[in-house]
Amino acid sequence: MQAVQFTDHGDRDVIEYGDFPDPTPDRDEVLVDVKAGALNHLDVWTRKGLPGVDLELPHVPGSDAAGVVLEVGEDVTRFEPGDRVALSAGVSCGHCEFCRHGEHSLCENYHIIGEHVRGVHGEMAAVPAANLVSVPQGVSWNVAAAAPLVFQTAWRMLVTRADVDPGEKVLVLGASGGVGHAAVQIADYLGATVFATGSTDEKLDHARELGADHAINYAEDDFADRVYDLTDGRGVDVVVDHVGEQTYPDSLKSLAKGGRLVTCGATTGPNPNAGLNRIFWNQLSVIGSTMATRGEVDDVLELVWDGEFEPAIREVLPMSETARAHELLEEREGFGKVVVVPDSEYGRQ
Ligand SMILES: [Zn+2]
Numbered sequence: 001m002q003a004v005q006f007t008d009h010g011d012r013d014v015i016e017y018g019d020f021p022d023p024t025p026d027r028d029e030v031l032v033d034v035k036a037g038a039l040n041h042l043d044v045w046t047r048k049g050l051p052g053v054d055l056e057l058p059h060v061p062g063s064d065a066a067g068v069v070l071e072v073g074e075d076v077t078r079f080e081p082g083d084r085v086a087l088s089a090g091v092s093c094g095h096c097e098f099c100r101h102g103e104h105s106l107c108e109n110y111h112i113i114g115e116h117v118r119g120v121h122g123e124m125a126a127v128p129a130a131n132l133v134s135v136p137q138g139v140s141w142n143v144a145a146a147a148p149l150v151f152q153t154a155w156r157m158l159v160t161r162a163d164v165d166p167g168e169k170v171l172v173l174g175a176s177g178g179v180g181h182a183a184v185q186i187a188d189y190l191g192a193t194v195f196a197t198g199s200t201d202e203k204l205d206h207a208r209e210l211g212a213d214h215a216i217n218y219a220e221d222d223f224a225d226r227v228y229d230l231t232d233g234r235g236v237d238v239v240v241d242h243v244g245e246q247t248y249p250d251s252l253k254s255l256a257k258g259g260r261l262v263t264c265g266a267t268t269g270p271n272p273n274a275g276l277n278r279i280f281w282n283q284l285s286v287i288g289s290t291m292a293t294r295g296e297v298d299d300v301l302e303l304v305w306d307g308e309f310e311p312a313i314r315e316v317l318p319m320s321e322t323a324r325a326h327e328l329l330e331e332r333e334g335f336g337k338v339v340v341v342p343d344s345e346y347g348r349q
Contacts, residue, residue: 001019001020001021002017002018002019002122002319003017003018004060004061004121004122004319004340005017005018005058005059005060006061009048010047010048010049012326012327012330013323015047015326017319017320020058020060023124023125024126025072025073026073026126027074028073028128028129029126029127030128030132031125032067032068032069032070032085032120032127032132033069033070034065034123034342035066035141036067036141036142036316037062037066037120037121037340037341038146038311038337038339038340039325039326039329039338039340040064040149041177041265041267042063042112042115043062043063045115046061046114046115047326050115053115053116055116059118060114060120060121062113062119062122062125062340063113063115064120064148065086065087065125065145066084066086066087066145067084067085067125067141068082068084068085069081069085070124073129079129079132084135084136084139085134086132086144087125088131088132088133088148088297089114089115089149090104090110090152090291091107091110091111091113091131092104092105092294093108094130102293102294104294105156105290105293110290110291113127113131121319122342123344123345130294133298135305139305141341142313142316143310143313145339146311146313147301147311150178150179150182151182151186151300151311152291152292153182154179154182154183154186154240155186155296155300156292157183157262157264158187158190159186159296161287161288161289162240164190164238165190165191166190166191167191167192168192168193169193169195169235169236169237170194170195170238171196171238172184172187172197172207172212173197173239173242173243173247173251175198175203175210176198176332177242178311178337179240180196180240181206181335181336183240184196184210185210185211187238188211188212189308189309194211194213194214195212195215195216195230196212196215196216197215197216197218198215198216199332200217203335206336216230222250224250224251224253224254228253231256234256235253235256235257236255236259237256237258238259238261238262239251239255239259239260240262241261241262242263242264242265242267243265243266243267244265244266244267244268244269245268245269245271248275249272249275252278252279255284257282258282258284259282259284259285260284260285260287261284261287262287262288262289263286263288263289264290312336312337313336313337314334314335314336314337314338315334316341317339317341318341319340319341319342319346321340325338
């Protein structure tokens with residue numbers, strides 16, 4: 001088969017598209033004919049090389065994909081050839097202390113397809129049946145591939161970890177990114193008043209279309225000051241922050257007393273000044289979140305398949321142009337998800 005791959009970590013020029021051995025499913029796995037995949041920021045980190053992650057090279061990247069079941073391993077009962085499926089990339093063992101409590105993304109052996117083990121951006125992929133979700137007819141391959149990782153991440157952050165109530169004020173940073181644009185839609189769905197940041201007027205218009213009540217241009221204004229003005233000095237109840245060092249001080253400043261900062265990543269670095277004085281005096285909570293449980297994945301994807309939530313697709317590229325897809329992410333061009341399609345399928349959808 002043809003697959004995206006790299007033999008060394010490094011700059012975008014390490015990414016190739018070419019022959020790779022056909023995958024064969026284990027007894028609990030499903031072989032999927034991949035129709036579309038989607039990029040996430042972690043694809044960039046994986047390409048550059050993550051400390052402590054020792055990948056088998058050449059590595060096939062990709063944590064999001066959707067397609068048709070070609071073949072199932074002997075223990076698989078949930079799927080059969082011809083089924084339409086999407087991948088949810090988090091792999092949990094099912095029997096550790098945390099899995100037994102249904103907390104799959106706390107699994108002692110938790111790992112992510114595409115980040116820690118071979119990914120799915122090729123013409124075919126063999127993945128555990130437990131990581132597949134059915135996709136109804138009528139849902140496009142691009143939507144099915146673009147939704148799972150970012151919508152499950154944003155859902156767990158807002159619904160489970162921050163436990164947002166109707167009427168609360170929620171600030172979403174970087175509303176044009178994958179997690180950000182999902183978080184805006186979910187916060188609006190939960191009945192929150194949504195504040196969103198972006199760097200251009202076009203991105204802010206998009207955020208308003210997705211449900212943001214207030215859009216803040218962080219390139220022009222200090223977003224904490226704008227939040228202060230817009231809330232008459234009170235602040236917001238919840239900040240969704242995946243930016244890290246660059247935004248964390250202003251995220252804390254934007255919180256009302258008793259507020260919660262929920263984080264799922266630190267694109268600009270993991271070690272901001274902790275601001276403990278502000279945390280104890282204002283009685284703030286800093287809450288971590290990673291991916292989601294299997295039940296949360298089912299809940300949020302059902303709402304995507306129903307059309308309640310919609311992943312924005314900023315560009316659809318053939319897999320051979322994956323380096324360009326990385327550039328779009330790294331340069332923060334556009335809004336929403338970058339989809340990649342096997343070259344043999346490109347233009348056929
Ligand atoms: Zn486990």
